[in-house]
Amino acid sequence: MSLENYGEDLNPGKRDIMEATHSAVKKHGYSDLTIQDIADEFERSKSLLYYHYDGRDDLLVDFLDYILGGFLTNLPEEGTAPRQELDDLIELLLPTTIDEEPYRLMLAMFELRMNAPHDQAVREQYLEVEEELRAILEDILQRGIEADVFLDVDVEVEAEALLSLLVGTRARRLTVYEPDQSIEILKTAINAHIDRISTENT
The missing domain is CATH 1.10.10 (Arc Repressor Mutant, subunit A)
Known part of the structure; x- marks a missing residue:
């Protein structure tokens, strides 16, 4: 990032x-x-x-706010086709392989996330990011439905499902995969889910 x-x-x-x-x-x-x-x-x-x-620990709470704010500014902007925007978001959150230093940063953010049940400031920061991601996913899906790219699904429910898939897969990526180990199979599974709501597969 x-x-x-x-x-x-x-x-x-x-x-x-x-x-x-x-x-x-x-x-x-x-x-x-x-x-x-x-x-x-x-x-x-x-x-x-x-x-x-x-x-x-006091410094790292501020640092978390700094990093998450930077993450939000790097999210894909509206303007491309909805499916491409979704693919870009997946690539941003789940790079197939990662170099050692970016991996350390991602892992540190994950470890800080584990403090959320015990630290309200950390919890609120992650809630803010998740709300932003959920809103982006809902917008992409809604525009995709209007463009006949996606089926007429319940946008709120589908966005929640995709958010859980992305956050959960990112956690797996950071806990059971080496930085340079490909997670292509995990991304293929996410894309298979998206294919199920895509009109081109009906």
Whole structure:
């Protein structure tokens, strides 16, 4: 995921902290990450980190907001054919293979997600992202129905099913597959589900 030009509205010091954390997470992952790891990527004084944050976990909640905000800005924009938009969204969420550093970042975000039952701030951030994804899926499906690309399905129910498929498959990708291991079979299964609601297969 590219964060180029994202976060320009942040205080410069906070943005530098977010970029340093981004670099540190890609190198060290979540579980082994320390404030010192972030400080090593930070060109300013380590004391500035403690001026803004009480510790690692406090900083990572802000970082999660930063990363998820960047993720939302990278979602496919309306303008192409509905099925192509859906394919692009699947590719963004589920790249067939991943290099080691992006994988570490994705895994760190997944590990942070596991804190959601115990951390309301984390929970709310993931709920916001899921609401955005659900709205995008509903829009794609509705436009697809109007263009006679998809069958006349219940858009809300189908969007919920696709969201669960995408989130669940992403979790499987991060827990039982190696970064460079292809998940083509998982994506084929998702596409088979989409084919079942596509008019070209009726």
